[in-house]
Amino acid sequence: MSGPAVLLCPACRQVVPSAAGEQPSFLPFCSERCKLTDLGRWFAQEYTVPAPIPPEDSESIAEVLRAREAES
Ligand SMILES: [Zn+2]
Numbered sequence: 001m002s003g004p005a006v007l008l009c010p011a012c013r014q015v016v017p018s019a020a021g022e023q024p025s026f027l028p029f030c031s032e033r034c035k036l037t038d039l040g041r042w043f044a045q046e047y048t049v050p051a052p053i054p055p056e057d058s059e060s061i062a063e064v065l066r067a068r069e070a071e072s
Pocket of ligand 1: 009010011012013014029030031034
């Protein structure tokens with residue numbers, strides 16, 4: 001063990017402030033703005049695939065996003 005772990009925001013590469021016992025809902029991002037930015041980028045990548053995602057699948061996309069958050 002060597003000191004507290006430092007978490008870098010995947011969107012802006014800034015250190016994510018982590019208060020002891022308090023976990024922001026937007027982790028691993030430093031802010032909700034960065035989280036939304038990253039999700040927007042992810043969706044943009046999805047839309048570059050040949051087959052567009054029908055609106056009905058937006059719910060399953062949300063589930064995938066929740067799964068990704070649970071992993072990290
Ligand atoms: Zn950030």
